[in-house]
Amino acid sequence: MASISLRNVVKRYGLGPKANAVIHGVNAEIADGEFVVIVGPSGCGKSTLLRMVAGLEEITGGEIAIGGRVVNDVEPSERDIAMVFQNYALYPHMTVFENMAYGLKIAKVPMAEIQIRVDKAAKILELGTFLARKPRELSGGQRQRVAMGRAIVRQPSVFLFDEPLSNLDAKLRAQTRLEIQKLHNELHVTSLFVTHDQVEAMTLAERMIVMNAGRMEQIGTPDEVYHRPATTFVASFIGSPPMNLVRGHAEGAGFQAGGQLLPLPAAAPRAGELVLGVRPEHVELRTDLSAAGWPLRVQALEMLGAERLVYGLIGDALFTARLDATLPHPSVGDVVALHASPEHLHWFDAATTARIA
Amino acid sequence: MVERRPLLSVLSHVVLLIGVLVVAFPVYLTFVASTHTAEAIVQAPMPLLPGDQFFHNYAAALTGSEHGQGSAAPVGRMMWISLVTALVIAFGKIAISLLSAFAIVYFRFPFKQLVFWSIFVTLMLPVEVRIFPTYQVVSDLGMLNTYAGLTIPLIASATATFLFRQFFMTVPDELVEAARMDGAGPMRFFKDVLVPLSATSIAALFVIQFIYGWNQYLWPLLVTTNENMYPVVIGIKRMISGGDSAQQWNLVMATAILAMLPPALVVMLMQKWFVKGLVDTEK
Numbered sequence: 001m002a003s004i005s006l007r008n009v010v011k012r013y014g015l016g017p018k019a020n021a022v023i024h025g026v027n028a029e030i031a032d033g034e035f036v037v038i039v040g041p042s043g044c045g046k047s048t049l050l051r052m053v054a055g056l057e058e059i060t061g062g063e064i065a066i067g068g069r070v071v072n073d074v075e076p077s078e079r080d081i082a083m084v085f086q087n088y089a090l091y092p093h094m095t096v097f098e099n100m101a102y103g104l105k106i107a108k109v110p111m112a113e114i115q116i117r118v119d120k121a122a123k124i125l126e127l128g129t130f131l132a133r134k135p136r137e138l139s140g141g142q143r144q145r146v147a148m149g150r151a152i153v154r155q156p157s158v159f160l161f162d163e164p165l166s167n168l169d170a171k172l173r174a175q176t177r178l179e180i181q182k183l184h185n186e187l188h189v190t191s192l193f194v195t196h197d198q199v200e201a202m203t204l205a206e207r208m209i210v211m212n213a214g215r216m217e218q219i220g221t222p223d224e225v226y227h228r229p230a231t232t233f234v235a236s237f238i239g240s241p242p243m244n245l246v247r248g249h250a251e252g253a254g255f256q257a258g259g260q261l262l263p264l265p266a267a268a269p270r271a272g273e274l275v276l277g278v279r280p281e282h283v284e285l286r287t288d289l290s291a292a293g294w295p296l297r298v299q300a301l302e303m304l305g306a307e308r309l310v311y312g313l314i315g316d317a318l319f320t321a322r323l324d325a326t327l328p329h330p331s332v333g334d335v336v337a338l339h340a341s342p343e344h345l346h347w348f349d350a351a352t353t354a355r356i357a
Numbered sequence: 358m359v360e361r362r363p364l365l366s367v368l369s370h371v372v373l374l375i376g377v378l379v380v381a382f383p384v385y386l387t388f389v390a391s392t393h394t395a396e397a398i399v400q401a402p403m404p405l406l407p408g409d410q411f412f413h414n415y416a417a418a419l420t421g422s423e424h425g426q427g428s429a430a431p432v433g434r435m436m437w438i439s440l441v442t443a444l445v446i447a448f449g450k451i452a453i454s455l456l457s458a459f460a461i462v463y464f465r466f467p468f469k470q471l472v473f474w475s476i477f478v479t480l481m482l483p484v485e486v487r488i489f490p491t492y493q494v495v496s497d498l499g500m501l502n503t504y505a506g507l508t509i510p511l512i513a514s515a516t517a518t519f520l521f522r523q524f525f526m527t528v529p530d531e532l533v534e535a536a537r538m539d540g541a542g543p544m545r546f547f548k549d550v551l552v553p554l555s556a557t558s559i560a561a562l563f564v565i566q567f568i569y570g571w572n573q574y575l576w577p578l579l580v581t582t583n584e585n586m587y588p589v590v591i592g593i594k595r596m597i598s599g600g601d602s603a604q605q606w607n608l609v610m611a612t613a614i615l616a617m618l619p620p621a622l623v624v625m626l627m628q629k630w631f632v633k634g635l636v637d638t639e640k
Contacts, residue, residue: 056534077540089531093553102549103539150535 002067010061082151273350293337446570458521560630
């Protein structure tokens with residue numbers, strides 16, 4: 001068990017002026033036993049970051065420390081870590097038992113000890129009946145469990161997961177997600193989990209790192225990230241359907257956007273371009289157009305079963321509202337008044353995309 | 358054919374039967390000839406059924422006890438030479454190519470591109486093209502009439518290197534990374550992961566290289582002057598010395614049959630692996 005420190009980690013490909021920087025200075029402190037998820041869209045650098053922690057990529061700048069020890073120049077097998085890959089990476093010609101035992105065999109662990117550890121891991125992951133099989137005789141979910149078993153037997157200080165659920169079908173994904181949670185509750189090993197799926201991030205993380213284009217946009221608990229996003233990117237990335245973002249400018253005491261004037265909160269600047277964010281589920285639609293509210297012209301409806309999504313326009317800004325399906329709903333073409341209470345409004349600076357209030 | 362036209366079915370069978378006959382009949386005749394006395398063969402018409410001299414002829418051929426006009430070297434000895442040569446060439450080629458392909462695919466080193474293209478260029482240099490300089494070197498090193506002289510100049514293979522290179526490139530990168538995380542160094546990875554995964558390719562290449570080594574004619578012809586070191590294919594030629602006196606055709610035929618046996622055996626035994634190795638992709 002160990003903490004992980006990322007201090008100003010930079011990754012550049014190539015040399016000199018033509019070098020391409022893919023990670024621009026990431027800083028994070030991950031406590032011992034914490035489950036941290038790194039989430040972001042494809043190409044944001046999350047896998048590269050994970051691989052730098054693993055030692056599979058060179059660290060161009062900054063430091064990575066595991067358990068207090070700086071590991072920039074340490075071989076992956078000596079960092080006391082174990083990794084679970086997206087494509088499982090099981091040795092096809094070895095049985096499940098041999099796959100799990102391979103790392104220990106190389107480390108010259110005595111056979112009796114190997115047997116004990118493999119059996120224990122097989123018990124936790126319910127792989128007992130598969131130990132003599134080869135990977136090609138297993139299903140995708142079983143293979144992923146073997147990959148996790150291989151990581152567990154090494155008894156490392158840190159687990160690294162590189163999008164392990166991406167190759168599984170939806171139902172299996174949900175199942176394996178629960179298994180990973182169960183595993184973490186049982187073993188309490190520091191874990192870094194990379195995914196592009198925000199649902200996985202929200203459900204598994206004790207804290208999340210949201211990344212975009214090589215920069216860390218926010219680090220915080222799922223609650224913090226959801227209710228107080230630090231930038232417009234985080235605001236629109238986390239949450240489904242995504243947060244509504246409306247751009248406008250502050251004028252005196254009001255916010256001019258989409259043809260409406262809305263009062264600004266005390267903390268917001270009185271001038272400049274602002275972006276207003278409000279989540280679809282925090283929005284109320286009323287038919288009474290005389291009260292203070294924004295006029296929404298309904299364009300489409302989507303019935304999801306327990307909920308209904310209402311898509312519309314305020315002026316020329318697109319808006320999504322999420323209503324409980326049992327409530328009365330407008331029809332296409334109606335104009336309704338959209339209300340949101342002040343505590344559900346998020347204000348961002350349009351230029352820096354950073355949160356203001 | 359999915360079509361159910363009986364005429365086409367009959368026609369295709371006839372064509373196939375003719376093909377089989379064309380290939381198999383001469384071999385059959387050779388076998389028949391090897392079981393008669395020399396006089397019986399020479400008389401026209403040639404017998405079409407096996408005779409009674411099977412054991413006598415084969416024993417004579419193997420031990421070289423009867424002396425005709427040509428070489429009287431015991432075929433047993435020559436088969437042994439061919440076998441050793443073929444096996445050394447096959448194993449040597451496979452070992453060298455595995456390591457070369459491993460280096461080319463998994464390592465970065467200075468002049469890598471140059472090395473790669475040099476290997477490629479040797480494809481244009483079969484034995485026949487480089488025969489003078491190679492003979493000079495072998496002779497100067499005193500390797501004439503030795504197993505070393507027979508095998509070493511033939512032991513590097515660009516085709517095998519490329520075959521293995523192509524195969525290694527299909528091995529997913531994550532496997533290499535997983536092995537690295539498990540603490541396996543390069544040679545450990547090679548021995549524990551790459552070689553077992555290449556088993557079918559190795560088997561396929563073994564068959565090809567064994568037959569190549571067994572059928573070598575030009576090079577052994579130059580390198581061996583001592584009857585004691587002839588491979589069997591040369592032995593066959595040497596038995597037919599020309600001239601006026603009677604040839605021991607029955608012994609020649611027996612030798613030919615003996616010479617055909619080991620490659621046929623190797624192909625038959627490794628057949629399963631051979632096809633699997635060229636077609637199978639296992640992840």
